[in-house]
Amino acid sequence: MTAAGALDFEIVAEQEYFDRAAVERERRRGVVPDIPGVAVNKGAAERSSRYSRARLEEMAEPTEQVAFGRLDMDEEETFYIGHDLIRDTGGEVLVVSWKTKVAAPYYKATTAEPRNVRRKRTFQCDGNTILNFSDVVLAAISSTSAAVDGTPAHPDLSDALLAELRTARTGELRSIVATIQAAQYEVIEAPLRQLSVIQGGPGTGKTAVALHRVSWLLFNHGEELKPDSVLVVGPNRTFVRYIGALLPGLGDRVAHRSIDELRPDARVPLRIRGQEAEDVAAIKGDARMAKLLARALSLGSKMPLASQPWVVQSGKETFSLDGAEVAAAVRRAWDAGGTYNQRRMRLRTWFQSTALNKRAAQIRWPKPNAAASLTDRIIAPASPASLVQWVLGAGDRIEPIHKELFTDKEAAALYRKPQAADKERWTAADIPLLDEADAIINGIPLRYQHIVVDEAQDLSPMQLRALARRSNGSMTVVGDIAQSTGLWARDDWEDLLQHLPQALPVARYTLRYGYRVPRQVHELAVHRAPEIAPGIELPQPVRDGDEDPHICLVTEAHVTGQVVARVRRHRDDGLSVGVICSGSRRSAVEAALISANIGWSDADRGELGLPVTVVSPESSKGLEFDAVVVLDPATIALGSERGDRLLYIALTRTTQRLDVVDIEPDPAKSPEPVMPAVPQQAAPRQNQLSLPAVPVGGSVSDEALDLQQRVVALITADVVERIKATAPEHMWPAVLEATAAALGGAGVTGERQAQGMPG
Ligand SMILES: Nc1ncnc2c1ncn2[C@@H]1O[C@H](COP(=O)(O)OP(=O)(O)OP(=O)(O)O)[C@@H](O)[C@H]1O
Numbered sequence: 001m002t003a004a005g006a007l008d009f010e011i012v013a014e015q016e017y018f019d020r021a022a023v024e025r026e027r028r029r030g031v032v033p034d035i036p037g038v039a040v041n042k043g044a045a046e047r048s049s050r051y052s053r054a055r056l057e058e059m060a061e062p063t064e065q066v067a068f069g070r071l072d073m074d075e076e077e078t079f080y081i082g083h084d085l086i087r088d089t090g091g092e093v094l095v096v097s098w099k100t101k102v103a104a105p106y107y108k109a110t111t112a113e114p115r116n117v118r119r120k121r122t123f124q125c126d127g128n129t130i131l132n133f134s135d136v137v138l139a140a141i142s143s144t145s146a147a148v149d150g151t152p153a154h155p156d157l158s159d160a161l162l163a164e165l166r167t168a169r170t171g172e173l174r175s176i177v178a179t180i181q182a183a184q185y186e187v188i189e190a191p192l193r194q195l196s197v198i199q200g201g202p203g204t205g206k207t208a209v210a211l212h213r214v215s216w217l218l219f220n221h222g223e224e225l226k227p228d229s230v231l232v233v234g235p236n237r238t239f240v241r242y243i244g245a246l247l248p249g250l251g252d253r254v255a256h257r258s259i260d261e262l263r264p265d266a267r268v269p270l271r272i273r274g275q276e277a278e279d280v281a282a283i284k285g286d287a288r289m290a291k292l293l294a295r296a297l298s299l300g301s302k303m304p305l306a307s308q309p310w311v312v313q314s315g316k317e318t319f320s321l322d323g324a325e326v327a328a329a330v331r332r333a334w335d336a337g338g339t340y341n342q343r344r345m346r347l348r349t350w351f352q353s354t355a356l357n358k359r360a361a362q363i364r365w366p367k368p369n370a371a372a373s374l375t376d377r378i379i380a381p382a383s384p385a386s387l388v389q390w391v392l393g394a395g396d397r398i399e400p401i402h403k404e405l406f407t408d409k410e411a412a413a414l415y416r417k418p419q420a421a422d423k424e425r426w427t428a429a430d431i432p433l434l435d436e437a438d439a440i441i442n443g444i445p446l447r448y449q450h451i452v453v454d455e456a457q458d459l460s461p462m463q464l465r466a467l468a469r470r471s472n473g474s475m476t477v478v479g480d481i482a483q484s485t486g487l488w489a490r491d492d493w494e495d496l497l498q499h500l501p502q503a504l505p506v507a508r509y510t511l512r513y514g515y516r517v518p519r520q521v522h523e524l525a526v527h528r529a530p531e532i533a534p535g536i537e538l539p540q541p542v543r544d545g546d547e548d549p550h551i552c553l554v555t556e557a558h559v560t561g562q563v564v565a566r567v568r569r570h571r572d573d574g575l576s577v578g579v580i581c582s583g584s585r586r587s588a589v590e591a592a593l594i595s596a597n598i599g600w601s602d603a604d605r606g607e608l609g610l611p612v613t614v615v616s617p618e619s620s621k622g623l624e625f626d627a628v629v630v631l632d633p634a635t636i637a638l639g640s641e642r643g644d645r646l647l648y649i650a651l652t653r654t655t656q657r658l659d660v661v662d663i664e665p666d667p668a669k670s671p672e673p674v675m676p677a678v679p680q681q682a683a684p685r686q687n688q689l690s691l692p693a694v695p696v697g698g699s700v701s702d703e704a705l706d707l708q709q710r711v712v713a714l715i716t717a718d719v720v721e722r723i724k725a726t727a728p729e730h731m732w733p734a735v736l737e738a739t740a741a742a743l744g745g746a747g748v749t750g751e752r753q754a755q756g757m758p759g
Helices: 003-031 042-058 101-108 138-144 159-166 182-188 206-220 237-243 246-250 278-285 288-296 323-335 340-360 368-378 384-393 395-405 408-414 428-441 461-468 519-532 556-572 583-595 633-638 643-651 702-726 729-745
Strands: 069-073 078-082 093-097 117-126 129-137 195-200 230-234 255-258 310-314 317-321 450-453 475-479 506-511 550-554 577-580 612-615 625-631 654-663
Touching: 003 078, 003 093, 003 129, 069 101, 078 101, 093 101, 101 117, 101 182, 117 138, 117 159, 129 159, 159 654, 182 206, 182 506, 195 206, 206 230, 206 246, 206 450, 206 475, 230 237, 237 255, 278 288, 278 408, 278 428, 278 461, 288 384, 288 395, 288 428, 288 461, 310 323, 310 368, 317 323, 323 340, 340 368, 340 428, 384 428, 395 408, 428 461, 519 643, 519 654, 550 556, 556 577, 556 583, 556 625, 556 654, 583 612, 625 633, 625 643, 633 643, 633 654, 643 654
Parallel strands: 078 093, 195 475, 195 506, 230 255, 230 450, 450 475, 550 654, 577 612, 577 625, 625 654
Antiparallel strands: 069 078, 069 117, 117 129, 310 317
8 A cells, every 4th residue: 555545544543533533522411411401490590501501502503523633642542632532432532631640741742752642643723524644653753752851841832733823813813732742731731729920922822822721720620720710801892702612612611801890899980081191190000009008097087085075966865985985986887997997887786786775774875776886986987989080189288198109290180189989080090000909908818719810921019919819829930021111010020929929839830932922033023132121031933934024114195005015915815904003103004094085993992803903013912913014113112211122013014924114214303213124125215105186175076975985884884883882772862863963063064974873
């Protein structure tokens, strides 16, 4: 038999096995119980059908491949590795789950350390149809391989991995179970009871690894870890959306939150309305704010004096109570510790029982039902919102605390006049303060047995405290110091770890290989590495790209035309495209895309999913696209203190193609170039893509009319989509009306066109 014939023969044999496993998997679907009819009561029936539904949802689709790998061990044992366990009717295991210990050698075995694996086979499938497979014969290689040198296993650049890395991105992070690398698996299976810190450059798989770790931990520590005791936290809604489908896809439903969602439940919903100046946001994020809030709730001036009677009015009567007795009771209630409300309850209980005792002994004392109001006079009721409002607006009244914690300038900057509860202009920087206040007043129950926090490098001390108080110390903290930007940009992990729980040991891991970014793009992105993060190890790209990055130097007049041209090329090739630009360029880019009839998702508003996404460098963190167009790198790099890092982030969002649209420097200013001198392709001077001029008045050409109609159609579709996405259906007509009025008020008038909207 020829080699090709032998291969075909083997594929046929493997396919038979896959088909058999698929049949057995489907048979299980049939036996997932649907018991409502036999349940003892309605509650039990609902619970059991919820359970059955969840089980069915977790099961792979009938067409999904049953296994992605196979291990042939030295002892002649063979294991097929897939997402889930599959048994036949006799109980024989046909496929083991990737999360089991049996599957571990599939990831951990390397040529240097084969772990009894003779051969590792990786299948390439279309659904459950095997197209091909590739084998690594580990034992044979290891006998001739070099000694272990202590460096992490180099990625196994199998066809399956390379194919996976080339797959088009869809706006959702994908499962990597079939191609997890040895160094990544080490992090995935790290002990539960520790604080794991995962450092790694862009695209090293930190996020993917952290999420697969959740799935692995739930499977292997099921006794102590339930899905609702695990929390995954990301920096913003867009990121949470980006990673949101991966865990359910792996079969685990755990809570995902953006860091801003760690906040108290409030009677009056907390609406973020205000923008915070940077200097104020920096103070509000500082750990000193925790002290300020706690001290502001100290006993204060309402403590009765021990040296004189405490005279109180209760009902129509006046009572003169023993000041020393009351003061001692207050002190006892307070010093016993706990939350602010627990201390209040202790005092209230004392007033109640004292009233009963005193009145039984014929001593004049307010009735037991006055206990609540007597307590309130000494330890006033407080809510998180009222405490934060008070602290920000108290001014001179808390001067001694301010003096101890802040400079005069800082104390003055913090001041904000309190508003009615529903009018308060809360800012994002207030959220951790409200959460801290909630913890002080009500206490926050320890909810989570494990917390994963991604892009942790940027969190403020107050945000880290919000995580810490929800954690028992078991955490996976993920980030990259070289991508640390914003008000809390850091140069090492210590600065961050000091705000996290110290209950468990800290274990550090570094992921060294870059899977996302092709080598040529990586080389461009790291050209200012020493300034970006001295001392931080940069990732090593595992593969070459098909094309070099394209740096295009244009004059100001041709910027948007060039962006549109690049976007159109990638989009027309079926790629997802990210356009990354700073705020000052944003409206021009959006106008140009409208003119070119190109719709886009606005990732800064939590949108993802359309082929084209426009995003600021800050919000692009963690995201990836098949092709990226970075506009005006100088403005990104020079626009803020850590601009170099922002540019590094922007340049490393691509899996395939990168275009940098750079602007010819104004000779009068001649700033230092931020891009290296790599071959540049100048844009044509004659910009064929320049937009047709929009007529200001007079006759309207056919071309302009066409443009006008396209712009109207695009804006209308966008408005309709946004209204549908944000308002409940019964409000659509009213919102549409108000939007039209607002457009009129903004000097834009025109006829209303509603696509699929009522009214
Ligand atoms: N072992 C692997 N097999 C297949 N794909 C992988 C593997 N590891 C990482 N990837 C892919 O590489 C890309 C980058 O992964 P991920 O987003 O987790 O990196 P990251 O380190 O979090 O990057 P960033 O710092 O930019 O947020 C993703 O598309 C991911 O699916």
